[in-house]
Amino acid sequence: MSQAPLLSVENLAFERDDCGLFSGVNFSVAGGDLLQIEGANGSGKTTLLRLLTGSLQPSAGDIFYLGQSLSKCRYGYLSDMLYIGHQPAVKLNLSAEENLRWMVASSAQSNSLSVKDALTQVGLAGYTDMPCYALSAGQHRRVALARLLISEARLWYLDEPFTSIDKQGVIFLQSCLQQHVAKGGAVILSTHQDLALTGLRKYKLLSSVESLT
């Protein structure tokens, strides 16, 4: 293990309005790792993922990408990262295909898989030209998840990716994650579901308010 891990988090803390949300978060993720962040509602899972994306600043601690602090390798890190948040960022007035095309164009590295093929793989064939307001919540999420198929980023951050997806979708997504990990990528996800994934590690997020009592 001479190589620096893909991502490591040291002593990360976050407070909002002078009220500590969590502190002392330490973990590291190497290529091939699957990390599930667990915690009660309001324990800061989404906040932690957003800290990892760099859209929030931690109040203490640091995040390292390949051994370098994030502030020093922002471009490289963001190009190697894919984040799908709570909101799927799907525009209701655009069709599934237009949505995906825009998401792919505005994000980092992508492979040669076409937008149409990706949508077919996530089970949206035949829905690609419909405006997204005509699709269900689960289908919106599938549109967002189709980005996973096109992305070349090694680090995937998924916030509650299984929300409102049906059983086949869950199986498909799990196989998708497994493939990504097999290719040397890493996944950090937050979910309350029990996942049947091999090599899944768990990180329990304790709210600092809770740990004091």
Place this chain on the structure above:
Amino acid sequence: MASQASRKMDSGFAAWLRRDLLLAYRRSGEVASPVIFFIMVSTLIPLGLTPEAAQLEKVAAGMIWVMALLATLLSMDGLFTSDYQDGSLEQMLITPQLLPLPLLGKIAAHWLTTGLPLTLVSPLLGLMMSLPSVGYLPLVCSLALGTACLSLVGAVGAALTVSLRKGGLLLSLLVMPLYMPVIIFGTATVSYAVDGLNWLPPLAILGAMFAASVALCPLAAAGALRVTASN
């Protein structure tokens, strides 16, 4: 590596511009409301004030400019709101591209869907307001440059107020002082032309304002979004 990086930055601008134009096309009714507001008010002024050409032409330039400004302000509030709510703003914040470039794409789309239509219908309104014929070209030129300034400056205000539930009023208060120089030199361009003076100097000042806003406003809006959208 450098060429690869620059290619990605370009696509950030183009991708957001294309997306916002497409969105505007899909919601054309909503997007057309500033222009409809602009036309409606301009139709009412001759009815409410006076239909006499001699009196109308004195206020024509100022009135058209005031309404163009208000119409732009009306549309400014929604620039980031829906993106903030559905999570696409967050996606924009974490793209590796320099944030001002996708923002400039959004602002350009905003101008193409509000400022440009306002500019294009302004000669028609000039006709209704009995603007002397020498004033048409200066009116169109000043509105084209001026509304672009309004979109750029307004984007900073919209970025600052995006996370507030009802940021509309605050947005108006924030950007109003910055809109004042634009309207002063905008109306000056038209009234100089009507008075037979050289109207290029005030237009050149508008051009300078536009150049400064293009350079600074996307940076300021990016900074503001980093602060506000993280809440």
